[in-house]
Amino acid sequence: MGSLKVLDVTPSPEEDSEKLKKAFQGLGTDEEGIIEILGHRDASQRKKIRETYQKLYNESLIDAIHSELSGDFRKAVILWTYDPSERDARLANEALNSKKRGIKHLEIIVEMSCASSPQHLAAVRQVYCSLFDCSLEEDIVASVSSMPLKKIPQKSILQRLLELPSSGWEPMKIH
Incomplete structure (x- = not known):
């Protein structure tokens, strides 16, 4: 041991x-x-x-x-x-841009959205935007748009990521 x-x-x-x-x-x-x-x-x-x-x-x-x-x-x-927020932003980007598309590639994002504090998620979103010149929300929507969304409990997981209380930083709006 x-x-x-x-x-x-x-x-x-x-x-x-x-x-x-x-x-x-x-x-x-x-x-x-x-x-x-x-x-x-x-x-x-x-x-x-x-x-x-x-x-x-x-x-x-x-x-x-x-x-x-x-x-x-x-x-x-x-x-x-890396700083924890930068690490998580990079892991999310890697998952969203994975060549192995499917529900499984979203596990890291689901884990982040369930296990992180709202402050950490806001920091991840801000770092993601600065590193990759787009919002995490936009990349999530683009990544899951071709998937059958009923497999993803989006109300409880993805919307937690998309609808965080404001921490002084506002994400880009998704159109």
């Missing part, structure tokens, strides 16, 4: 950035070192590490991870490194 290791003192973002840079250098990548750092930091700490890494090395941490890792491990580490 695994155990959770809690650090007495969390290293600074500068120290973490330096350790990550060292993990990327040399022959092979120190995957355990990457997990040791990013796997033991919360979202706000990872954000500070991303910002610090960019300042120190004039390179995006996401780009460095992308060039040094591969496969499912790379995808998992990159998704973990």
Whole structure:
């Protein structure tokens, strides 16, 4: 059985950035070192590490991870490194643009709409719009327009995503 290791003192973002840079250098990548750092930091700490890494090395941490890792491990580490709202926006976009169309590809959106707070969903919608130059709502409607909608309990799930209470940010209107 695994155990959770809690650090007495969390290293600074500068120290973490330096350790990550060292993990990327040399022959092979120190995957355990990457997990040791990013796997033991919360979202706000990872954000500070991303910002610090960019300042120190004039390179995006996401780009460095992308060039040094591969496969499912790379995808998992990159998704973990993003802010939660950006991660969810990217996952939603990937699902909506999947070549494997069908009800199954909407599972991530259903999970997000059911398990996330209204504030998180509003943040996801805002990030989605800024990343992909269209609203999440428009992409959902476009994606499901060719499907038999009676298979999707849209009143309880998709409309939760479409009809969030305002958080100071208004989505684009669907015509």
